[in-house]
Amino acid sequence: xxxxxxxxxxxxxxxxxxxxxxxxxxxxxxxxxxxxxxxxxxxxxxxxxxxxxxxxxxxxxxxxxxxxxxxxxxxxxxxxxxxxxxxxxxxxxxxxxxxxxxxxxxxxxxxxxxxxxxxxxxxxxxxxxxxxxxxxxxxxxxxxxxxxxxxxxxxxxxxxxxxxxxxxxxxxxxxxxxxxxxxxxxxxxxxxxxxxxxxxxxxxxxxxxxxxxxxxxxxxxxxxxxxxxxxxxxxxxxxxxxxxxxxxxxxxxxxxxxxxxxxxxxxxxxxxxxxxxxxxxxx
Numbered sequence: 046x047x048x049x050x051x052x053x054x055x056x057x058x059x060x061x062x063x064x065x066x067x068x069x070x071x072x073x074x075x076x077x078x079x080x081x082x083x084x085x086x087x088x089x090x091x092x093x094x095x096x097x098x099x100x101x102x103x104x105x106x107x108x109x110x111x112x113x114x115x116x117x118x119x120x121x122x123x124x125x126x127x128x129x130x131x132x133x134x135x136x137x138x139x140x141x142x143x144x145x146x147x148x149x150x151x152x153x154x155x156x157x158x159x160x161x162x163x164x165x166x167x168x169x170x171x172x173x174x175x176x177x178x179x180x181x182x183x184x185x186x187x188x189x190x191x192x193x194x195x196x197x198x199x200x201x202x203x204x205x206x207x208x209x210x211x212x213x214x215x216x217x218x219x220x221x222x223x224x225x226x227x228x229x230x231x232x233x234x235x236x237x238x239x240x241x242x243x244x245x246x247x248x249x250x251x252x253x254x255x256x257x258x259x260x261x262x263x264x265x266x267x268x269x270x271x272x273x274x275x276x277x278x279x280x281x282x283x284x285x286x287x288x289x290x291x292x293x294x295x296x297x298x299x300x301x302x303x304x305x306x307x308x309x310x311x312x313x314x315x316x317x318x319x320x321x322x323x324x325x326x327x328x
Contacts, residue, residue: 069096071086071093072096072101076101080106080132080153080155081153083102084097098127103128103129106132107135108157108284109211109284110208110210110284111131113285114157117207117208118139118141122134136150136152142165144162144187145161145162145165146159146162146165147160147187148207154315156210156315156317157209157210158312158315159207159209159312160310160312161203161313162185162187162189162309163179163187163191163308164191166201166203166311167202168191169196169201170198176195177193179191179192180192180224180307184221184271187310190221190307190309191308192306192308193304193305195238195240196303197301197302199247199295199297199303200295201294202291202292202293204290204291204292205289206288206290207288208286209284213278213279213280213281213315214280214281214316215278215315216275216276216292216312217273217274217313218274218294219273219308219309220265220271220273220307220308220309221271221272222236222266222305222306222307223269224238224305224307225269236305239304239305239306240302241296241302241304242264242265242266242296242306243266244298246262247263248262248294249275249276249292250277250293250295251276251279251292253279253289254288254289254290255288257279260277268305277292278316
């Protein structure tokens with residue numbers, strides 16, 4: 046006696062593809078993804094493309110105080126845009142205060158970043174061309190930097206009043222020792238006037254409207270490249286109210302001069318970015 050096999054073919058299991066997933070199910074999954082991942086999946090098929098436009102998907106990526114941000118950044122924001130359109134608009138470099146400030150959301154995380162140009166800062170001696178000059182450059186998002194030739198009293202102050210979303214933020218000064226330019230299409234750096242920064246450290250301070258205070262100091266070094274010098278951190282508890290932050294960078298030991306410095310801007314980034322953006326750890 047041998048084994049007998051049926052000659053009748055067995056029923057094959059039904060095959061399902063990604064296109065069979067309900068759009069609502071796909072949208073729920075997307076709430077656990079970051080924005081770049083959502084945009085990539087939107088190209089798969091119609092269901093994924095439709096799910097990627099759902100308001101509740103993008104509302105989960107927006108800061109909780111996004112409606113306050115819209116009122117602060119835009120004079121007349123279009124009311125017809127969905128949450129995806131709002132996210133995209135906030136991710137642009139949006140100008141404030143006559144172009145001296147720019148604010149945007151990081152595309153990957155939805156975290157808010159703010160930058161203040163050198164022209165938006167209070168710089169001692171900036172109106173005296175013997176000391177400071179504003180020079181054009183392609184190496185700044187503001188297309189110009191403040192260049193210090195030589196001075197005894199170095200002081201740069203600034204302040205920002207803004208409805209930062211709740212979280213912890215870090216302040217950085219973007220500094221370059223030496224004056225960079227282009228020669229025959231190549232970047233060159235003139236360090237002729239760089240001096241005094243290795244004699245005494247510069248001092249950073251920051252204050253907030255709710256009583257936080259931080260101070261630190263360090264030497265400036267590494268001519269020929271842009272560096273981000275960490276001035277300190279502050280914490281925002283309530284994103285629906287504006288937080289005022291004052292900050293300063295000083296070297297006021299008048300026993301020696303210092304010079305040869307380019308000041309581009311002051312950046313305010315979420316503190317967690319120091320773990321994922323290597324350039325912020327150059328100080």
